[in-house]
Amino acid sequence: MTTNFKGNFSATAIGSLPHTNAEVACEIMFKSLPEIPCWPQLLRRSINEDMCIQYTEGLPCATINTSTKTVSIDVSQDTSTALEGFYEAYLKNDPDLF
16 A cells, blocks of 8 residues: 655644743744644633633633632532523524633
């Protein structure tokens, strides 16, 4: 079996960097990954840069505890109203939800 496969792949990254200065982090990202740079997440700068915290914003019943750096789902209360609103916005393709 003959193949004409030519590996010509560009690298990218997950985005978490150990910096606190956004400008420095962006410069490193653009220099290191010029073809496919990614948005740097700077966890040492703020817990709000954590991927789980960023992407759970707007989810019903999600509780973010910045002191323990955790995200949890609180279902101790009636969740039907929160879930209904979430799914209605989802089904309407409402980008403001996220």
